[in-house]
Amino acid sequence: MSEFDEQLREIIPRLRRFAVSLTRNSSSADDLVQASLERALSSWGDKRADGDLRAWLFAILYRQFLDAHRRSRRYARMLEFFTGRDDAEPSAERTVIARSTLQAFERLPTEQRALLLMVSVEGLSYKEVAEILDAPIGTVMSRLSRARQALRQLSDGEISSPSLRILK
Amino acid sequence: MISLPPNERDLHAYVDHQLSDADRRVLETWLASHPDEAAQVRAWQQDAQQLRAALSGALQQPANPALDPAMIRQRRQRQSRRHLASAAVLLIAVSVGGFSGWQAREMTLVRSTMLPMTDALQAYRLIAQQGMLPADYKVDSEGDMQRWLDRYFTRASRLPDLKAAGFEPVSGRLLSTDEGPAAMVMYEDGRGHKVSFYVRPPGPKNTFLPRGSRSDGDLQAEYWSGGGYNYAMVSPVDTPAAQQLKQSLQF
Numbered sequence: 275m276s277e278f279d280e281q282l283r284e285i286i287p288r289l290r291r292f293a294v295s296l297t298r299n300s301s302s303a304d305d306l307v308q309a310s311l312e313r314a315l316s317s318w319g320d321k322r323a324d325g326d327l328r329a330w331l332f333a334i335l336y337r338q339f340l341d342a343h344r345r346s347r348r349y350a351r352m353l354e355f356f357t358g359r360d361d362a363e364p365s366a367e368r369t370v371i372a373r374s375t376l377q378a379f380e381r382l383p384t385e386q387r388a389l390l391l392m393v394s395v396e397g398l399s400y401k402e403v404a405e406i407l408d409a410p411i412g413t414v415m416s417r418l419s420r421a422r423q424a425l426r427q428l429s430d431g432e433i434s435s436p437s438l439r440i441l442k
Numbered sequence: 443m444i445s446l447p448p449n450e451r452d453l454h455a456y457v458d459h460q461l462s463d464a465d466r467r468v469l470e471t472w473l474a475s476h477p478d479e480a481a482q483v484r485a486w487q488q489d490a491q492q493l494r495a496a497l498s499g500a501l502q503q504p505a506n507p508a509l510d511p512a513m514i515r516q517r518r519q520r521q522s523r524r525h526l527a528s529a530a531v532l533l534i535a536v537s538v539g540g541f542s543g544w545q546a547r548e549m550t551l552v553r554s555t556m557l558p559m560t561d562a563l564q565a566y567r568l569i570a571q572q573g574m575l576p577a578d579y580k581v582d583s584e585g586d587m588q589r590w591l592d593r594y595f596t597r598a599s600r601l602p603d604l605k606a607a608g609f610e611p612v613s614g615r616l617l618s619t620d621e622g623p624a625a626m627v628m629y630e631d632g633r634g635h636k637v638s639f640y641v642r643p644p645g646p647k648n649t650f651l652p653r654g655s656r657s658d659g660d661l662q663a664e665y666w667s668g669g670g671y672n673y674a675m676v677s678p679v680d681t682p683a684a685q686q687l688k689q690s691l692q693f
Contacts, residue, residue, distance in 0.1 A: 279511040286509055291500040301574070304506050311514050345618075375489055376496035393458055394490035395497050400460060415451045422454070422486050429489065 278318065282311070285328050288396065289335055295391050296339045296384060306342070310335040329402040336388060336406055343384075378428035386421035393418060446472055453479065457486045558651050559665045561619045562640035562674035563658050565626045569615055570636040570676075577613035577628070587611035587627055591641070594625055597669045598641050604629055609637055621645030621672075637677040644672050 289310065293303035313334050379387060385407075392398045392406065400418075404411045444452045444465045455461050456469050473480040507513060568574045579590045588601050591614065601611060609629040617624045624642035644650050650667040657663070657679055665674040 282511045287501045287503065290503060290506075290509070291497060294500055295497070300503075304509060307509055308514065311509060311511065312518065315511065315514055315518065374496070375492035379493055379496070390490075390493060391497070395494050397459070400455070400458075415454060418454055419450055422489065425489050425493075426485060 281327055282314070282331075285331055286311075288328065289331055292332060292335060292388075292391060292396075293339070295379075295387050296336075298380070306335060306339055310338050313338065326398075326402060328396070329398055329406060332392065332396075332398070332402075333406040375425070375429050378425050381428055382421065382424055385417070386424060389414070389418055389421050390425065444468060447476075448472065448479075453483055454486070457483060457490065557656065557658070558649075558654065559640070559663055559672065559674040560658075561617075561621070561624065561642070562626070562638070562665070562676050563661050563663055565615075565617055565624070565640060566636075566638045566661060566676040569626060570628060570638060575615055575617075578616050579614040581610075581612050587614060590614050591625060591627060594623065595641050595671060598671050599668050599673065601627060601639060602675065604637065608632060609635075611639075621649075635678070635681050637675060637681075640674040640676065641671050643670070 286307065289307045290303060293306040293310075294300055297303045297306060310331065314331055379390065382390070389403065389407070392403050393400070398406075400411050400414055404414045407414060409417075444461070446468070448456075448469055452461070452465075452469060456466060461469065473483060579587075581587050591598065591601060594616065604610075608631040610631075611627050612630045613628045615626045615628070617626060619642060622643035622645060624640060627639040629637040629639065644667065649672070651665050651672055653664075653666040655662065655664045660679055661676055662679045663674050663676045665672065667673065
């Protein structure tokens with residue numbers, strides 16, 4: 275048991291970093307990590323899959339995040355019902371040029387941030403990432419390609435995306 | 443084996459060190475004579491490297507004892523011993539408006555179905571006492587708070603005027619409860635005392651409340667219904683202003 279705890283302790287800083295990149299808020303991130311560790315400790319033993327412990331924990335955390343996200347979107351729709359408008363939609367005017375790779379990264383959609391963090395920063399294999407995202411490897415590869423292009427464009431300050439051109 | 447010219451996937455796999463040694467050598471040789479693709483690959487490598495560098499600091503956060511596996515095990519055991527007689531209430535706080543995106547925080551709270559407006563007291567504890575949820579909205583000028591509230595609860599009664607007791611509305615927070623979306627408006631006086639105004643729908647069972655008040659630990663709640671909503675004003679029992687406040691709450 276304590277050997278497993280030691281392994282977990284080594285991975286916790288990585289889980290926290292992943293959670294921060296998803297939630298963009300460190301206290302929400304730690305709640306997410308805590309909920310994920312609880313899930314991990316309760317399902318350890320019966321559901322433990324083969325392979326990397328880190329990838330398994332990342333998968334748990336990502337799923338917990340998506341669940342919470344869905345709930346919060348449902349809630350946002352409830353608010354819309356009250357207000358008749360959707361404030362949560364980022365507008366095109368908010369798109370400004372990112373001055374650093376990190377700023378560019380933070381402007382990417384959640385799934386692209388998750389993907390780039392797992393592949394470029396954590397160095398997880400495509401197969402592991404495909405399992406975490408629950409998508410075929412081919413899909414992961416094309417999403418990775420789009421994420422890299424998006425990061426490149428934002429870093430370069432090329433903000434003219436196809437959708438903006440249509441708006442003109 | 444990869445075939446030449448490589449497709450884009452091969453280039454990504456090269457950047458991510460996911461090619462076999464043999465394939466990597468083949469691709470490196472090919473890139474040496476294809477400057478455009480080589481520049482593309484280099485740019486991706488640079489982005490990845492900068493991202494790694496930028497995010498390396500996030501690994502150095504001070505440890506959070508609540509996340510230690512031993513601590514989580516202990517907590518789980520304590521919880522199972524208590525047999526969880528009470529159901530969990532889910533509170534999701536969502537930040538609306540702004541690029542900062544959303545924030546969600548879930549908390550397991552002890553639910554007491556018998557007592558009215560328990561969620562208002564819980565929200566006060568979380569936000570005013572423990573400072574766990576940041577405000578969605580902060581007041582800039584007079585009248586702002588009412589406008590903010592009106593956006594979500596159009597038919598709700600007006601915010602109580604507590605100026606006589608020295609309290610002004612300062613911030614607002616949206617919450618989700620089992621009974622529906624809720625808003626909590628925080629009032630503060632000059633000495634940092636906090637009082638909250640809480641509003642939400644009556645819930646699926648349409649539970650409207652007769653005017654009443656009750657204390658719960660160190661807190662005092664006044665509650666009532668009107669305009670299709672339930673309300674509560676929550677304040678600490680021992681606040682010197684509590685008495686004064688009660689007098690100014692003449693709805």
